[in-house]
Amino acid sequence: MFAGVRHSDNEEKRLEELRRYKILDTLAEEEYDELTSLASQLCGAKVSLISLIDRDRQWFKSQVGWDLGVRQTTRDLAFCSHTILDPDRPLVVRDARVDERFRHNQLVTDDPNIVFYAGMPLVTQEGYALGSLCVIDHEPRDLSAEQLAALEKLARQVVRLFELRRAVDRSHKLLREREAAYNVLRDFSYVIAHDLKAPVRNISQAGEFLAEDYGDLLPEDGTALIGMIQQRASDASRMIEGVLKYSKAAHTLRxxxxxxxxxxxxxxxxxxxxxxxxxxxxxxxxxxxxxxxxxxxxxxxxxxxxxxxxxxxxxxxxxxxxxxxxxxxxxxxxxxxxxxxxxxxxxxxxxxxxxxxxxxxxxxxxxxxxxxxxxxxxxxxxxxxxxxxxxxxxxxxxxxxxxx
Incomplete structure (x- = not known):
């Protein structure tokens, strides 16, 4: 059995970053499968995987040519656990059967009998390697510089898909928050405006009664004051009607x-x-x-x-x-x-x-x-x-x- 799992110095932060992408245990998606299929073709390898390294397991977001019938293995078996230790370069294993790190690995000695492995780290903008895009074969292999360059470009595309997923998730969250806040504000403005209609109308009517019944008894400045009250009540009434119309218009958006x-x-x-x-x-x-x-x-x-x-x-x-x-x-x-x-x-x-x-x-x-x-x-x-x-x-x- 493969011995011990090595961790990077920033392992906890790396795992936090992996969690933030919310991609573990999601369903298969065509966009990722297209990249693994292309990696397999470009490198002439039978198997290609997008592997993410969790705390105790490796989980496959996409897999081409993999016959195990599972979407994860324990982390101690994962070649990609070694790949993420150095985010700056790929890990290439020409023949795992003679490599001290892997020759006793169950995935080498038993089905699927891995011999060749080449993994390109999936590195986020913050510099954390979440896993790898890798190609696997059952015989010793070498990759040309052009094939490694192509694998690196495909790995960057995988990370861009991660980033896009994260951005969409953030957008949905912000949209939900804004929608909730807007609904509260709309309902609040409607209730306030509706409840203010009656008292404002009463103020306006009181001003009219004062002007009709006592207008002749008031001095000039008193009459002007009544007129000001009526004008301000009219202004308030217009604003209330405006708030009600604006609130009702929100329903149209749905x-x-x-x-x-x-x-x-x-x-x-x-x-x-x-x-x-x-x-x-x-x-x-x-x-x-x-x-x-x-x-x-x-x-x-x-x-x-x-x-x-x-x-x-x-x-x-x-x-x-x-x-x-x-x-x-x-x-x-x-x-x-x-x-x-x-x-x-x-x-x-x-x-x-x-x-x-x-x-x-x-x-x-x-x-x-x-x-x-x-x-x-x-x-x-x-x-x-x-x-x-x-x-x-x-x-x-x-x-x-x-x-x-």
Missing amino acids: IENNRVIVRDIIEQAVRQVEVPAGCAVEYVGEIETLHTSRIAMLQIFQNLIGNALKFNDKESCSVRISSHLDADEGYVFAVQDNGRGIPPQHLEAVFRLFHSAVSDNDAMRGHGVGLSIVKRLVEALGGTIRIASEEGLGSTFTFTIADH
């Missing part, structure tokens, strides 16, 4: 993709907004259908069209919607109006929650949430949104939707 007829969506959006007399909304786009979230698209168009109509200051106003398919950006839509336009100092902030480009005393002031909802929905659909505007001439909102 809608599955559907076949969407663009013209039908736009016509439905127009029906749900108030189109003033003398205003026209037309669709002149190239795109007829796409696969995406119908509800998200409806909310996007409803907000953009409604916003364009609400802030249009022309007797004859128009909203023109165009679209085309771009090789790089996917589906591209543009909503163009001939309204009042947006001041330059507000262009970068229009998508910010509660931001409004009109003054506080402007009769057209809203809750500043619609464009925030649009941006969130567009990004959820894999796209981006941008704006071009000129005061007095109008604005164009251009957004993209990923081409699935």
